[in-house]
Amino acid sequence: ETGVTQSPTHLIKTRGQQVTLRCSSQSGHNTVSWYQQALGQGPQFIFQYYREEENGRGNFPPRFSGLQFPNYSSELNVNALELDDSALYLCAGRGRGGTDTQYFGPGTRLTVL
Amino acid sequence: GIQVEQSPPDLILQEGANSTLRCNFSDSVNNLQWFHQNPWGQLINLFYIPSGTKQNGRLSATTVATERYSLLYISSSQTTDSGVYFCAVDYSGNTPLVFGKGTRLSVIA
Numbered sequence: 614e615t616g617v618t619q620s621p622t623h624l625i626k627t628r629g630q631q632v633t634l635r636c637s638s639q640s641g642h643n644t645v646s647w648y649q650q651a652l653g654q655g656p657q658f659i660f661q662y663y664r665e666e667e668n669g670r671g672n673f674p675p676r677f678s679g680l681q682f683p684n685y686s687s688e689l690n691v692n693a694l695e696l697d698d699s700a701l702y703l704c705a706g707r708g709r710g711g712t713d714t715q716y717f718g719p720g721t722r723l724t725v726l
Numbered sequence: 727g728i729q730v731e732q733s734p735p736d737l738i739l740q741e742g743a744n745s746t747l748r749c750n751f752s753d754s755v756n757n758l759q760w761f762h763q764n765p766w767g768q769l770i771n772l773f774y775i776p777s778g779t780k781q782n783g784r785l786s787a788t789t790v791a792t793e794r795y796s797l798l799y800i801s802s803s804q805t806t807d808s809g810v811y812f813c814a815v816d817y818s819g820n821t822p823l824v825f826g827k828g829t830r831l832s833v834i835a
Contacts, residue, residue, distance in 0.1 A: 646823075
């Protein structure tokens with residue numbers, strides 16, 4: 614049990630649309646990170662939030678944006694979807710028990726047609 | 727940035743066999759984690775092991791931080807061990823994990 618949940622599990626969108634993915638992590642995960650995993654690749658860092666502020670960003674364009682809320686939940690928003698955005702999106706919580714261990718949710722598989 | 731290389735990229739084993747997966751990293755790290763990704767995409771934590779040796783059942787891991795590598799040992803492999811194994815590292819507690827490309831393990835009955 615990682616203490617991190619994500620919704621929805623699967624999603625199909627068309628090119629140009631916007632999408633919001635959600636993540637809920639249990640109390641103590643004060644840092645939330647989002648990763649994109651393309652087929653056959655390792656996860657790539659998108660951005661992370663610490664106490665509701667973005668404090669790190671990977672090599673992703675501004676149409677990828679996010680929020681973290683006081684209840685430890687988080688959102689990833691992607692605007693103007695492109696075909697290459699099709700991937701598994703993973704949310705991770707860190708900070709529980711004062712350790713640096715990251716715990717991942719089950720992911721949202723996004724397909725862009 | 728830090729580079730993470732995993733080997734071998736693919737591994738096929740007969741059930742009951744043992745295996746060793748390797749992770750090399752290019753710089754000093756704060757955190758090193760091994761994950762098993764199941765067919766549904768869930769990343770399952772195996773070890774948090776920035777240095778030293780740990781064991782959990784049939785799995786064990788060793789990280790030699792001074793030589794910048796980590797090894798994951800799987801003994802008496804089972805079909806349920808199949809999946810992709812990832813090594814991931816970070817520089818500090820505030821930096822993101824950098825993943826290797828993974829080792830795809832297939833255990834055949």
